Amino acid sequence: MAVIESIPNVSEGRRTEVLDACAQAIRETGVRLLDVKPDATHNRTVFTFAGAPDAVRAAALALFDCAIARVDLRTHTGEHPRLGAVDVVPFVPIEGVTMADCVALARDVGAEVARRHDLPVFLYEEAASSPSRRHLEDIRRGEFEGLADKLQQPAWAPDFGPTRPHPTAGASVIGARMPLIAYNINLGTDRIDVARKIAAAVRHSSGGLRFVKAMGVNLTDRGLVQVSMNLTNFEKTPLFRVFELVQREAARYGVPVVESEIIGLVPSAALTASAAWYLQLDGFSDDQVLENRLR
């Protein structure tokens, strides 16, 4: 059983009739629509769906058809940076597929939507055609309003499609990446400086673990602070190692870990690996999980 997940971000978070139409278009392709999370302030919606590679391809194409017909970036406002109507589409390997399969799917979908809609497409993350366009924030810098100028620069020629923006849909960023885990650890103190110091200690950008992004956050209503993190590769930087390191850093300030939380979905293997580490299950194989054998 081959399963790919996709988490497209669409630049519409207010008009429910548009979101309903896009959700319906996704469902009709046979994928499982797992979540639709609109944000009115961002004026942006995150769709999550998963299924067999062919169905995921069809669902992504259907979403482009639906959103490009209904979203006009010329009149779009919202707090979240965006480059296009279908702003970003990552493909994520879940089961029975490799990252290379997801990269191939990203290229295939990118070429097809560029052709079908005369839309510039950038490939990012694992699908990036060069290191300089690996990170979404670099591609998106300048946003829709700066896109026409950006596309004229040789360094920012799109991977597919024309070197001018689609008049209403801008451009899209399509790629492949590992599942992302949104993981927070709450600390038994109201000292935000402690949360910030720990975030700086554990995150990649300031010297910490390779696949961790982190910041300190105040939970004022609870009188606690939080180390709020994104784990971008749970196989190489696993949950348990992040938890243990944060706990150790907190102890150095005399601060206990009160609890941790996973926001949204988490691949089973991320939890299984943590159980195996703490229980010292050296010879454990995911084949021993009953549910994996049933699928």
Place this chain on the structure above:
Amino acid sequence: MAVIESIPNVSEGRRTEVLDACAQAIRETGVRLLDVKPDATHNRTVFTFAGAPDAVRAAALALFDCAIARVDLRTHTGEHPRLGAVDVVPFVPIEGVTMADCVALARDVGAEVARRHDLPVFLYEEAASSPSRRHLEDIRRGEFEGLADKLQQPAWAPDFGPTRPHPTAGASVIGARMPLIAYNINLGTDRIDVARKIAAAVRHSSGGLRFVKAMGVNLTDRGLVQVSMNLTNFEKTPLFRVFELVQREAARYGVPVVESEIIGLVPSAALTASAAWYLQLDGFSDDQVLENRLR
């Protein structure tokens, strides 16, 4: 999606043509045959299959048809105690079904095989009709050779079928129980007395945790000892608590835990609960596991 697992034990562990025929009969019903584990010394085979309740019912009935036609207890010898050709058949709730569903299935299959084969059937564990026949070892005491006398005692009238043994197939024990986890913890010492003391400390029968069976075992080729356990209800006596208690008891003797191991299959929820405990994931729900949402 409703899934029940069944792990029937058949009194034949040597004649592969019999085991192949029974495996084929099981597969033809549409269940997933997960494992066939013959033991020539025990002259006994453990089949593991799972699927929707109707398919599991059909597979259990097919296995009775197959084994009763081919196994003759009058000439059967082996080291493992046994009462019948199909010695014991547990039904285990895996997903989308309750223990009550498995008890109902045990009664249904028990009544049907008693009728079809004129076979005495005892219900055990969660399906037991009285506390005195809850435990398999009590029902099986006296074995096939003592069965005719046992069935004459009013206290041992079968739950279904006649009060005399089936001439070649004896009687069968059918019931419902939680998934069983075979869990071993290896200790960094060759002192078998330490393993035995820890086993005695953690097992239910001598004062330990409610759903733990344990014994000390020598791993002579590795120079280690092992606390070898069966966990009979991982929801009420979870893996992490057993591990932590064994580790604490071992530390009292200055002995480290080298590793632990799960033999065979384990339900995903047993590992997820351990990850959630160690990571202090207080608000975690199994709905957050991506694969659970896909099924």
